[in-house]
Amino acid sequence: MFRQLFFDSFHFATLVFLALALLTSGWLHIDSWALDKKGKTHLFRGIGFFMLAIAYVIHATNFEIPIILFLVQIVKVIGSVLILLSLFKEPLLHPPSEKVSLFIPFTLAINFLVPSSVILYFLIALVYFWKSTGGHEKQKKSVAFAFFFLFLAELVKIPFYAADTNIVVLSSLLEQYGILWISYHILFLIGTIILSAWVIGYVRFRVNIQIFVITVTSIIGIFLITTLSFTYILLKNLENNALSHLKTDIKVMQYTTERFQLEALANAKAIANNTDVKNSLINFDKNKLKEATLKLAISQDVSFLLITDTNSKVLMRAEDSENTGDFLTEDPLLISALEGSSLTDITVKQGVVSPDILIRAAAPIMASQFTESAEIIGGVITGFKIDNAFVDGIKKLTGLDVVVFGGETRAATTFVSPDGKSRHIGTKEQNSEIINKVLKEGEIFVGPAKILNQSFYTAYSPLRKKDGDEVIGMLFVGKPQSELLETAAASTRLTFLGSAILMIFSIVPAYFISRRIHENLEA
Structure with missing residues (x-):
C-alpha cells in the first residue's frame, strides 16, 4: 500500500514541479514581451508554456475521467502549437561569420498514429535544437533536451492506451507501477530537472520572478508535506482497521468450526x-x-x-x-x-x-x-x-x-x-x-x-x-x-486535487507579493 503512496506522490510532485518550471518559463517569455512589446512571439510562447503548465497540474491529480483527459490533451496540443509557431516566427540569430543555412535538420518518419502532443513535443525539441546549433542561441539547447525527454516520456506512455490487451507480456509491462510506468516518470523527472535548471539560469537575473518562484516553491513544498502526511496517516489507519477486522473475522471462523x-x-x-x-x-x-x-x-x-x-x-x-x-x-x-x-x-x-x-x-x-x-x-x-x-x-x-x-x-x-x-x-x-x-x-x-x-x-x-x-x-x-487501495486512491486523488487547486489560487497572491517586494527593493 505504501509503495502506491510513494509512487502516487512521486507522480504528483514530478508533474507539479514540471508545471512550475513551465509556468516560470512562460512568465520569462511574457516578461520579455512586456519590456519591448515588439511582436507577439514571446507572448504566444509564454501563453503556450502557461497552457502546458495548467495541463500538467490537472494531470498530476490522477483523475482519469475521459472528459478531463480529453481537455488536458486539447490544452497540451494548443499550448504546444503556440510554442512551435512562435519558434518558427522568431528569426534565427546567426553567428557573425556563419552563412545562413536554409535546411531544417529534421524529418518526420512516423508511420503510425500517436497522440498529437508526442509529435508536437518532438517538433518543439527539434526546432529548439536547430536554433541552438544552427544559430547563435546556444542557451536554447537545454530547452531542446528538456522537450526531448518530455517527448520520450509521452512516447513511453503510448502503450498504456492498450492497457486492456490480452497479450501477457504486454500486460505485465503495462501494470500499474511497472517498468513502463516508472520509465515514464523518470523521463519526465529528467525533463523537469533540465528545464528547471534552464529557468534558474534566467530567474537569477529577475528579482521579481525569483521571489515569485521561491514563494510558490515554498507553498508547493508545504502542500506536498501536508498532503503526504495526511495520506500516510489515512492509509495507515485504513490498513490497521482492515487488519483488526480480519483478526476478528478469523476468530469468527474459528467459532464457526466449533459450532x-x-x-x-x-x-x-x-x-x-x-x-x-x-x-x-x-x-x-x-x-x-x-x-x-x-x-x-x-x-x-x-x-x-x-x-x-x-x-x-x-x-x-x-x-x-x-x-x-x-x-x-x-x-x-x-x-x-x-x-x-x-x-x-x-x-x-x-x-x-x-x-x-x-x-x-x-x-x-x-x-x-x-x-x-x-x-x-x-x-x-x-x-x-x-x-x-x-x-x-x-x-x-x-x-x-x-x-x-x-x-x-x-x-x-x-x-x-x-x-x-x-x-x-x-x-x-x-x-x-x-x-x-x-x-x-x-x-x-x-x-x-x-x-x-x-x-x-x-x-x-x-x-x-x-x-x-x-x-x-x-x-x-x-x-x-x-x-482498500481503491478507497485510498480516491481519497489521495481528492487530496491532490485540493492541493492543486490551492496551489493554483496561491499563484495570484504570490505574484502580487513578489511584485510588491520587488518594488520596495527598487524604491
Whole structure:
C-alpha cells in the first residue's frame, strides 16, 4: 500500500514541479514581451508554456475521467502549437561569420498514429535544437533536451492506451507501477530537472520572478508535506482497521468450526439414541439399520454417517451402504465412543486432488439410555466435510475470501481460476513465515501477504484436531489490497486535487507579493 503512496506522490510532485518550471518559463517569455512589446512571439510562447503548465497540474491529480483527459490533451496540443509557431516566427540569430543555412535538420518518419502532443513535443525539441546549433542561441539547447525527454516520456506512455490487451507480456509491462510506468516518470523527472535548471539560469537575473518562484516553491513544498502526511496517516489507519477486522473475522471462523463440531456432536448423540438404530443393532437387522441410517443422514443433513459394533466393525455407512465390514480399531474417536465418551475432532484425510477436512463426532450407542450401567452395543460416527460450499457460505456472509488448509495444502477455497470453472485446491501455501507461525507455533498470523501472486490483507488461524491438540491445518480469511487501495486512491486523488487547486489560487497572491517586494527593493 505504501509503495502506491510513494509512487502516487512521486507522480504528483514530478508533474507539479514540471508545471512550475513551465509556468516560470512562460512568465520569462511574457516578461520579455512586456519590456519591448515588439511582436507577439514571446507572448504566444509564454501563453503556450502557461497552457502546458495548467495541463500538467490537472494531470498530476490522477483523475482519469475521459472528459478531463480529453481537455488536458486539447490544452497540451494548443499550448504546444503556440510554442512551435512562435519558434518558427522568431528569426534565427546567426553567428557573425556563419552563412545562413536554409535546411531544417529534421524529418518526420512516423508511420503510425500517436497522440498529437508526442509529435508536437518532438517538433518543439527539434526546432529548439536547430536554433541552438544552427544559430547563435546556444542557451536554447537545454530547452531542446528538456522537450526531448518530455517527448520520450509521452512516447513511453503510448502503450498504456492498450492497457486492456490480452497479450501477457504486454500486460505485465503495462501494470500499474511497472517498468513502463516508472520509465515514464523518470523521463519526465529528467525533463523537469533540465528545464528547471534552464529557468534558474534566467530567474537569477529577475528579482521579481525569483521571489515569485521561491514563494510558490515554498507553498508547493508545504502542500506536498501536508498532503503526504495526511495520506500516510489515512492509509495507515485504513490498513490497521482492515487488519483488526480480519483478526476478528478469523476468530469468527474459528467459532464457526466449533459450532459445526457442537452440531455434529448433537447429531451423533441423537442418532445414538434413535430407537430404530438401537433395535436394528439388538436384532441384527441390517435392512432396518440401512433404512434408519439413510433417513437420519438426510434429516440431520450430515456429510457422512457410520454405525459400528462394539468390536469397531463397520455395520453400515449411510453414504455407501455396500462398503461395510471393515474395522476401525485404530480410530481414537471411535475407541473413546466405545468406552462411553461422546466427543468430536477434526481430521485430515488425503483425497484425490486435495485433502478432505472432516468435522467428526462420535457417541456410544447404549442398549438403554435410562439405565446407569447400560450396555454399550455399538458406536456412531457422523459429521460434516468442509468443502467449497462451506467457504462459499462464509464468503457470502462476510464478503471475504476464505480458505481451509489441510496442512499446507488448500482443501477448500473461494479462489477461482481465471476460467471460472475450477478452484485453486490442492495448491500449497508458499509463505514460510506463515507456515512457521501458524502450523509450527500454533499462533494467529495477521498481515499483508501474496496469495496466488495477488496482494492481500490476510489472517491465518491454526486448525486443531481437538482443543489444545496438534495443529492439522489452517483457516484463512482475506481481502484484496486493491479494494482498500481503491478507497485510498480516491481519497489521495481528492487530496491532490485540493492541493492543486490551492496551489493554483496561491499563484495570484504570490505574484502580487513578489511584485510588491520587488518594488520596495527598487524604491
